[in-house]
Amino acid sequence: MALIDHTSAVIYMRDADGRYLLVNREYERLFRLRREDIVGLTDHDLFPGDVADAFRANDLLAFARGFPVQMEEEAPGEDGLRTYVTVKFPLTDAAGTSYAVCGISTDITERKLAEQEVRRLNDELEMRVRERTAELEASTRELDAFAYSVSHDLRAPLRSVAGFSQILLEDHSDALGEQARQYLDRIQANVARMAQMIDDLLHLSRATRVELRREPTDLAGLAREIATELRGRDPDRDAEFDIPDRLVAQGDPHLIRLVLQNLMGNAWKFTAHRGDAVIRLSGHEHDGVDVFSVQDNGAGFDMRYAHKMFQPFQRLHSASEFEGTGIGLAIVHRIVTRHGGQIHARSEPGQGAIFRFSLTPSPAGWVLR
Amino acid sequence: MIEGPILLVEDNPDDVLFTVRAFGKNHMGNEIIVAGDGEQALRLLLPSDGSRPLHPALILLDINLPKVDGLEVLRALRGDERTRALPVVVLTTSNEERDIVDSYRLGANSFVRKPVVFGDFVEAANVLGLYWLLVNEPMPPNRGD
Numbered sequence: 270m271a272l273i274d275h276t277s278a279v280i281y282m283r284d285a286d287g288r289y290l291l292v293n294r295e296y297e298r299l300f301r302l303r304r305e306d307i308v309g310l311t312d313h314d315l316f317p318g319d320v321a322d323a324f325r326a327n328d329l330l331a332f333a334r335g336f337p338v339q340m341e342e343e344a345p346g347e348d349g350l351r352t353y354v355t356v357k358f359p360l361t362d363a364a365g366t367s368y369a370v371c372g373i374s375t376d377i378t379e380r381k382l383a384e385q386e387v388r389r390l391n392d393e394l395e396m397r398v399r400e401r402t403a404e405l406e407a408s409t410r411e412l413d414a415f416a417y418s419v420s421h422d423l424r425a426p427l428r429s430v431a432g433f434s435q436i437l438l439e440d441h442s443d444a445l446g447e448q449a450r451q452y453l454d455r456i457q458a459n460v461a462r463m464a465q466m467i468d469d470l471l472h473l474s475r476a477t478r479v480e481l482r483r484e485p486t487d488l489a490g491l492a493r494e495i496a497t498e499l500r501g502r503d504p505d506r507d508a509e510f511d512i513p514d515r516l517v518a519q520g521d522p523h524l525i526r527l528v529l530q531n532l533m534g535n536a537w538k539f540t541a542h543r544g545d546a547v548i549r550l551s552g553h554e555h556d557g558v559d560v561f562s563v564q565d566n567g568a569g570f571d572m573r574y575a576h577k578m579f580q581p582f583q584r585l586h587s588a589s590e591f592e593g594t595g596i597g598l599a600i601v602h603r604i605v606t607r608h609g610g611q612i613h614a615r616s617e618p619g620q621g622a623i624f625r626f627s628l629t630p631s632p633a634g635w636v637l638r
Numbered sequence: 639m640i641e642g643p644i645l646l647v648e649d650n651p652d653d654v655l656f657t658v659r660a661f662g663k664n665h666m667g668n669e670i671i672v673a674g675d676g677e678q679a680l681r682l683l684l685p686s687d688g689s690r691p692l693h694p695a696l697i698l699l700d701i702n703l704p705k706v707d708g709l710e711v712l713r714a715l716r717g718d719e720r721t722r723a724l725p726v727v728v729l730t731t732s733n734e735e736r737d738i739v740d741s742y743r744l745g746a747n748s749f750v751r752k753p754v755v756f757g758d759f760v761e762a763a764n765v766l767g768l769y770w771l772l773v774n775e776p777m778p779p780n781r782g783d
């Protein structure tokens with residue numbers, strides 16, 4: 270008796286008909302009853318009907334099973350319903366007949382509440398993250414739609430500038446004189462450049478506006494197609510492409526094609542000054558993240574300016590050395606980020622360049638280097 | 639050579655000037671009639687006051703127009719027996735995929751984005767004129783069902 274009285278658990282014994290045989294001191298304290306008064310009563314004498322029904326059903330379950338069973342139970346306490354985790358086991362006589370059930374109930378109300386609170390906070394956090402992401406996505410989309418319509422509207426006045434300067438050249442050439450004609454030529458060259466930049470901006474915003482589809486995509490297959498296109502553009506160059514048989518990633522095939530087109534296009538462009546160009550596509554696993562790379566042995570660049578190159582219209586080489594507007598890597602960066610991936614470039618002047626990227630969200634704190 | 643005027647539906651006066659000039663350069667000789675918005679274009683093509691409808695050899699249609707926009711004009715033309723078979727080239731600043739898809743869905747014959755550089759503009763007008771006014775064989779008159 271002493272043992273069962275020195276525990277914070279509620280302990281009781283009831284016979285096959287549900288009548289109390291014994292309760293411990295904690296039971297007396299909790300329900301403000303004395304054990305002499307309880308013995309012989311059933312739960313239906315002590316608790317509301319539905320609570321008593323539930324206790325009785327669990328007693329019968331323990332009887333039927335013949336071995337200890339565990340369950341959660343609820344009983345009214347001073348400040349509302351309390352939750353218990355209860356173990357019930359049948360007591361058997363020498364003949365093997367169960368004559369009573371013993372229950373040990375431990376109050377887990379606080380733990381339960383804490384668990385619920387944690388779950389609620391988690392749900393709330395998850396919801397907030399989801400809301401915030403949706404907001405961010407919406408505002409990016411809005412911004413891109415804005416960029417699209419602005420660059421779109423910019424084309425019309427530009428067409429007027431181009432058109433009228435052409436008309437001046439065609440119809441008033443004699444009146445203008447040599448100097449004026451040269452200025453007009455320069456106006457036109459800049460208009461053409463600006464038109465190209467506007468088109469590039471349109472491409473950039475388009476890369477973010479399209480719906481992202483994820484499906485198994487073979488980067489190697491795409492790379493071979495692109496290699497053929499590049500060769501076709503400049504058949505006199507003999508460059509070597511080193512592409513594996515298969516390199517599968519989960520991602521949007523159309524957008525991944527754009528990534529490879531730009532990275533391989535750059536590799537092709539910045540190896541133009543050497544005869545033995547090698548452009549290599551490969552894939553490796555780093556800490557469980559699939560990392561792909563496009564490597565070349567071309568002009569390379571100075572790492573001090575590497576952080577700039579993923580921004581629109583930022584170039585690390587002059588137009589007289591290598592042509593371009595500086596939009597390609599901005600598009601690549603956007604697409605990689607939209608996939609949840611990262612991109613990183615490494616190079617040294619004259620030593621070629623390697624661009625490495627992932628296309629899936631990486632573990633927290635993981636940075637591609 | 640197909641007779642009849644070209645109807646240019648365009649609200650930007652600069653673009654009107656360039657288009658007229660570009661088509662003038664290819665010596666097609668077709669008269670160019672200009673409608674400054676969609677409403678005016680529909681009044682010319684599908685008059686409701688009993689006057690004789692204009693029957694152009696080719697319609698050049700901008701999309702962004704005041705009042706009635708280009709796509710609505712196209713829908714109205716394709717919904718009416720008299721204009722169903724007229725060749726319509728959508729000639730616009732946009733190359734937004736949605737605009738292209740909508741134009742073809744509504745029955746445009748071609749979709750051309752106006753080039754910024756004037757030389758390219760002339761070239762585009764040349765190709766369009768050559769194809770629609772010389773090469774293409776239009777639906778015989780009074781047979782459009």
Ligand SMILES: Nc1ncnc2c1ncn2[C@@H]1O[C@H](COP(=O)(O)OP(=O)(O)OP(=O)(O)O)[C@@H](O)[C@H]1O
Pocket residue numbers: 469531535536539565567568569570578583584585586592593594595596597598599621622
């Ligand atoms: N493989 C490479 N080797 C050396 N430098 C590179 C390489 N790829 C990119 N860069 C540098 O980064 C800059 C930005 O690249 P990006 O692709 O955005 O523009 P671009 O190739 O110059 O023009 P565009 O792609 O718009 O035609 C390049 O101008 C170049 O200076």
Ligand SMILES: [Mg+2]
Pocket residue numbers: 531534535593596597598
């Ligand atoms: Mg590039």
